[in-house]
Amino acid sequence: MMVCMNSPAFSPAAALAGQATPGGVPDAGVNAADGAVVPEPGPELLRRAVAVRRSATALGQCGDQQRQAAVLAMAEALEAGQAEILAANQADLADAVAGGLAPSLVARLKLDAAKLAGAIEGVRQVAALPDPLGRRQLHTELDQGLVLERVTVPLGVLGVIFEARPDAVMQIASLAIRSGNGALLKGGREAQRSCAAIHAALRQGLTGTGVDPAVLELLTSRQESLAMLRLDGLVDLIIPRGSNALVRFIQDNTRIPVLGHADGVCHLYVDRQVDLSQALRIALDAKTQYPAACNAIETLLVHRAVAPAFLALAVPAFAAAGVDLRGDAEAMALGVPSAARDDDWRAEYSDLILAVRLVDDLDQALEHIRLHGSRHTEAICTTDPTAADRFLAAVDSAGVFLNCSTRFADGFRYGFGAEVGISTQTLPPRGPVGLEGLVTYRYRLRGDGHIAADYVSGARRFSHCPLPL
Amino acid sequence: MMVCMNSPAFSPAAALAGQATPGGVPDAGVNAADGAVVPEPGPELLRRAVAVRRSATALGQCGDQQRQAAVLAMAEALEAGQAEILAANQADLADAVAGGLAPSLVARLKLDAAKLAGAIEGVRQVAALPDPLGRRQLHTELDQGLVLERVTVPLGVLGVIFEARPDAVMQIASLAIRSGNGALLKGGREAQRSCAAIHAALRQGLTGTGVDPAVLELLTSRQESLAMLRLDGLVDLIIPRGSNALVRFIQDNTRIPVLGHADGVCHLYVDRQVDLSQALRIALDAKTQYPAACNAIETLLVHRAVAPAFLALAVPAFAAAGVDLRGDAEAMALGVPSAARDDDWRAEYSDLILAVRLVDDLDQALEHIRLHGSRHTEAICTTDPTAADRFLAAVDSAGVFLNCSTRFADGFRYGFGAEVGISTQTLPPRGPVGLEGLVTYRYRLRGDGHIAADYVSGARRFSHCPLPL
Numbered sequence: 001m002m003v004c005m006n007s008p009a010f011s012p013a014a015a016l017a018g019q020a021t022p023g024g025v026p027d028a029g030v031n032a033a034d035g036a037v038v039p040e041p042g043p044e045l046l047r048r049a050v051a052v053r054r055s056a057t058a059l060g061q062c063g064d065q066q067r068q069a070a071v072l073a074m075a076e077a078l079e080a081g082q083a084e085i086l087a088a089n090q091a092d093l094a095d096a097v098a099g100g101l102a103p104s105l106v107a108r109l110k111l112d113a114a115k116l117a118g119a120i121e122g123v124r125q126v127a128a129l130p131d132p133l134g135r136r137q138l139h140t141e142l143d144q145g146l147v148l149e150r151v152t153v154p155l156g157v158l159g160v161i162f163e164a165r166p167d168a169v170m171q172i173a174s175l176a177i178r179s180g181n182g183a184l185l186k187g188g189r190e191a192q193r194s195c196a197a198i199h200a201a202l203r204q205g206l207t208g209t210g211v212d213p214a215v216l217e218l219l220t221s222r223q224e225s226l227a228m229l230r231l232d233g234l235v236d237l238i239i240p241r242g243s244n245a246l247v248r249f250i251q252d253n254t255r256i257p258v259l260g261h262a263d264g265v266c267h268l269y270v271d272r273q274v275d276l277s278q279a280l281r282i283a284l285d286a287k288t289q290y291p292a293a294c295n296a297i298e299t300l301l302v303h304r305a306v307a308p309a310f311l312a313l314a315v316p317a318f319a320a321a322g323v324d325l326r327g328d329a330e331a332m333a334l335g336v337p338s339a340a341r342d343d344d345w346r347a348e349y350s351d352l353i354l355a356v357r358l359v360d361d362l363d364q365a366l367e368h369i370r371l372h373g374s375r376h377t378e379a380i381c382t383t384d385p386t387a388a389d390r391f392l393a394a395v396d397s398a399g400v401f402l403n404c405s406t407r408f409a410d411g412f413r414y415g416f417g418a419e420v421g422i423s424t425q426t427l428p429p430r431g432p433v434g435l436e437g438l439v440t441y442r443y444r445l446r447g448d449g450h451i452a453a454d455y456v457s458g459a460r461r462f463s464h465c466p467l468p469l
Numbered sequence: 470m471m472v473c474m475n476s477p478a479f480s481p482a483a484a485l486a487g488q489a490t491p492g493g494v495p496d497a498g499v500n501a502a503d504g505a506v507v508p509e510p511g512p513e514l515l516r517r518a519v520a521v522r523r524s525a526t527a528l529g530q531c532g533d534q535q536r537q538a539a540v541l542a543m544a545e546a547l548e549a550g551q552a553e554i555l556a557a558n559q560a561d562l563a564d565a566v567a568g569g570l571a572p573s574l575v576a577r578l579k580l581d582a583a584k585l586a587g588a589i590e591g592v593r594q595v596a597a598l599p600d601p602l603g604r605r606q607l608h609t610e611l612d613q614g615l616v617l618e619r620v621t622v623p624l625g626v627l628g629v630i631f632e633a634r635p636d637a638v639m640q641i642a643s644l645a646i647r648s649g650n651g652a653l654l655k656g657g658r659e660a661q662r663s664c665a666a667i668h669a670a671l672r673q674g675l676t677g678t679g680v681d682p683a684v685l686e687l688l689t690s691r692q693e694s695l696a697m698l699r700l701d702g703l704v705d706l707i708i709p710r711g712s713n714a715l716v717r718f719i720q721d722n723t724r725i726p727v728l729g730h731a732d733g734v735c736h737l738y739v740d741r742q743v744d745l746s747q748a749l750r751i752a753l754d755a756k757t758q759y760p761a762a763c764n765a766i767e768t769l770l771v772h773r774a775v776a777p778a779f780l781a782l783a784v785p786a787f788a789a790a791g792v793d794l795r796g797d798a799e800a801m802a803l804g805v806p807s808a809a810r811d812d813d814w815r816a817e818y819s820d821l822i823l824a825v826r827l828v829d830d831l832d833q834a835l836e837h838i839r840l841h842g843s844r845h846t847e848a849i850c851t852t853d854p855t856a857a858d859r860f861l862a863a864v865d866s867a868g869v870f871l872n873c874s875t876r877f878a879d880g881f882r883y884g885f886g887a888e889v890g891i892s893t894q895t896l897p898p899r900g901p902v903g904l905e906g907l908v909t910y911r912y913r914l915r916g917d918g919h920i921a922a923d924y925v926s927g928a929r930r931f932s933h934c935p936l937p938l
Contacts, residue, residue: 402913
């Protein structure tokens with residue numbers, strides 16, 4: 001499961017450099033926070049990017065078993081290189097602690113034997129996932145002897161920018177190879193030695209398999225990771241694993257498609273006609289089970305008619321769970337202890353804080369979500385089938401849930417086996433993105449001397465006859 | 470069929486303003502060509518964009534028949550408003566001619582009774598296309614009583630920027646409504662009155678149907694169309710129908726996804742083992758049948774072994790067709806009359822010009838395409854199945870063709886009924902984009918009190934059991 005961290009004190013250019021800001025400065029003026037300029041790619045970066053692209057083209061033509069074997073070989077090499085990886089991580093950790101890195105970032109940076117074993121097990125699981133390539137999505141006879149098919153193929157080369165977490169390198173690298181893609185990887189500066197050791201093991205693993213180790217490249221300098229944003233034509237998708245501000249900075253500075261989400265402001269609406277104790281159970285889970293996750297709720301909308309009864313249960317239950325409730329005037333009149341301000345309705349707390357608002361009806365709840373939501377995941381608790389259907393049809397988020405927790409919005413829980421991240425973009429891939437998000441398709445047309453002029457003149461006509469997939 | 474025009478004398482900001490440049494200036498410095506700055510959206514634009522979004526949300530919940538009826542009503546209203554539309558177009562034409570607009574642009578601007586009738590027939594055909602919405606793509610029982618589905622839904626709101634052509638307004642508006650999307654439309658300034666008359670008819674047609682006419686909005690000022698690029702959250706996809714430079718300018722100035730293609734540098738490779746007369750027929754069609762189209766070839770690669778025989782036929786045939794061949798030294802030695810310079814290998818001529826290069830083998834052809842291609846469409850002529858398979862697997866363009874003309878790379882010819890355009894992006898939608906490109910998907914999860922904590926604790930386990938689609 002990917003947890004979408006949002007560090008409020010963020011400098012995008014520093015993050016691109018892999019330099020987490022322990023103290024940090026306010027997030028205003030992202031583009032120019034520290035005057036970061038996206039430089040032209042230098043010859044060395046171009047050389048390496050071209051090498052990755054070339055190897056990726058070969059990788060894309062490897063069969064299912066070759067790619068599966070390559071990922072398993074990566075897992076074995078990680079096991080063999082365990083001592084080096086853990087030692088490198090120890091060195092990174094010592095520097096980070098000495099440098100005063102925030103404890104939460106130190107925790108993310110840390111890679112002990114158990115965490116490494118878990119990550120290696122994850123790599124093996126990725127190897128076992130069904131092949132996302134070569135699936136025929138469309139098959140049409142355009143005319144006699146002229147047959148069109150659309151098949152899934154790799155994207156080509158991924159550009160991945162991480163903040164501190166070294167384990168993400170293993171996860172993304174295995175997903176990339178499984179789906180036939182090369183990758184340029186840029187880890188956080190704090191994790192520099194850890195990433196280098198992991199990268200060395202991964203390439204060592206690929207040596208001797210059908211996959212050229214050059215297909216995985218590690219970028220180490222800030223200038224390189226900034227310049228990567230200009231490699232359109234060589235890099236097909238940028239995957240930023242970091243804060244909202246990092247994603248926005250990247251979106252504003254590249255023509256390459258960016259897979260990422262900006263905000264996770266999820267809502268739970270408790271309808272008039274509802275199973276109160278079930279709704280409370282869901283609300284508590286959606287807020288407290290892991291409040292730092294992007295699929296945790298930030299706002300609770302309660303139908304006016306049910307609010308007295310629901311809040312009588314919910315206010316003490318949330319208090320017992322350590323949740324700071326912030327309500328509108330009416331919610332406060334029903335026991336919510338603190339007042340919500342205007343900006344609470346758009347806040348992604350990522351913490352044990354929950355905004356509470358009373359609404360007149362379902363329409364007002366929908367309007368609130370339309371105005372303040374981030375199109376991530378919203379849920380309704382109701383026993384009224386009409387209200388359920390309307391909510392499921394009207395909310396245009398990536399996930400719309402009925403009578404269950406928003407915390408299920410996750411690639412593993414959806415059954416995808418592994419995920420690249422969660423996208424709040426409207427276009428596919430959207431929501432939790434698995435291997436499927438790392439492939440595209442290609443049209444193949446096979447003819448026997450067919451030319452367009454014959455169809456323009458009317459000498460021949462298209463049949464457009466569907467063929468079996 | 471969409472023809473991807475490339476006007477060499479382009480000012481993106483002028484095009485956004487709908488102001489085609491009759492004389493024009495060189496295309497250098499696109500971003501700052503005339504110092505265009507993307508302004509903050511004003512209150513009036515925001516008000517209208519919010520109204521479109523709100524109506525689009527309602528439209529997205531209309532059923533297949535309602536949307537079909539709405540598109541048919543649009544066609545009827547266009548017929549009823551024919552006199553007004555033609556008169557408005559006459560007025561636009563008179564001004565354009567008086568203002569010295571280039572003849573090719575005047576031709577695109579012109580809407581006579583026959584062209585209008587054809588466009589209205591196109592609107593009816595869009596109504597008849599199968600519904601792209603509500604298709605279930607995934608259906609999984611995550612656990613007993615917890616069922617996930619993924620269904621296709623509209624994108625929301627399209628932002629469409631045209632150059633001169635008023636008929637495109639009818640085509641895109643009908644595609645938008647059929648797929649449940651609202652649209653902000655910005656036509657060329659030369660077509661201002663034509664677009665206004667068409668827009669009025671379209672809204673008139675929607676009046677009395679189940680679709681709010683406010684779902685189609687026409688922008689008229691340059692400032693509005695520039696500011697639209699900042700409406701992320703209100704606009705879900707920008708569709709620029711214009712030149713490469715327009716597409717690039719837009720990509721560089723918005724976070725909203727852009728559907729468009731930058732270049733169409735298509736290749737035909739004539740392999741060693743080949744049916745010479747078939748290859749020549751295909752080469753002639755791919756270059757000359759409509760040279761202004763983006764799917765016409767710009768470069769011909771010929772295997773050295775077959776070059777003497779092939780060029781002996783091809784040089785006179787292309788000369789007879791009025792094609793200016795530009796070759797490398799070896800091609801010139803075999804009769805190609807002009808010399809190709811380095812920039813010929815990347816040129817999108819959109820004209821009766823063709824670059825010709827000899828290659829040692831298939832690998833060198835693949836390398837040439839990798840270096841110089843635009844990933845649009847490439848074709849091979851060969852009777853060798855091994856070479857065919859290698860080419861079809863190794864070329865990473867949106868279309869890869871065997872023994873047929875690249876001119877088939879087109880939504881109508883692929884059987885999509887209508888197309889929004891052709892995308893050379895790597896991510897889907899890619900290649901010719903039909904109605905399917907105007908939809909996305911949403912995950913719906915229905916439970917009965919399911920919470921994540923139970924799966925974290927191990928009290929419950931996911932079944933991930935596939936259900937019928």
